[in-house]
Amino acid sequence: MNNLSSGGIDNPYNYRLPPLVNAVRKSWETTLRNGLILSASLAIVSILFFIAIPTSIMHGRSASDSALQVIAYGSVIFNLSGAIGAFVLGDMLGDMTLTASRGGATPPPERPIASSISILRGHGIRASWTWIMFHWTCLSHIGMLFLGVQIVLSAWLTQATAVKVTLIVFTGIAALPLLAVFVA
Numbered sequence: 001m002n003n004l005s006s007g008g009i010d011n012p013y014n015y016r017l018p019p020l021v022n023a024v025r026k027s028w029e030t031t032l033r034n035g036l037i038l039s040a041s042l043a044i045v046s047i048l049f050f051i052a053i054p055t056s057i058m059h060g061r062s063a064s065d066s067a068l069q070v071i072a073y074g075s076v077i078f079n080l081s082g083a084i085g086a087f088v089l090g091d092m093l094g095d096m097t098l099t100a101s102r103g104g105a106t107p108p109p110e111r112p113i114a115s116s117i118s119i120l121r122g123h124g125i126r127a128s129w130t131w132i133m134f135h136w137t138c139l140s141h142i143g144m145l146f147l148g149v150q151i152v153l154s155a156w157l158t159q160a161t162a163v164k165v166t167l168i169v170f171t172g173i174a175a176l177p178l179l180a181v182f183v184a
Helices: 019-052 063-094 096-104 116-121 129-158 161-174 176-183
Strands: none
Touching (some): 019 063, 063 096, 063 129, 116 129, 129 161, 129 176, 161 176
């Protein structure tokens, strides 16, 4: 049942989002909750791995030592930013019902809306949600990539050749789902 009348909301205290909008919102809430958990976990792993890097490498003067330091810091920063971005986006989704109950929702169009983001925008999600979502997606993926590079580069600098080759193969196999996101 749609709660919109020609003059606005009939009863803003009993407002409910339409079923499709609510389903899209719940889907995004699940995605963002999982993204928050993943990014926070990877940030913790990045910090622990950063602490475990041998001090000889962290105080080294070679270009590869400096690259490892930059990638280690980047991994922590990008994964923390991914966690914060997911939290902010989830908070924005929580405000949707209140915004729509105040009359911030637009009436349904004559034809179906093509994307879930369009559905959310038509029912009270803030305009900044789209660019924050893009920022969150990019930084989360970059944080994952940097953690993988950090692990491989650290092993490359400290381990025997057999371990180096094995780790590169394992990393390539593990990165296939992440690559599928970019290809699809």
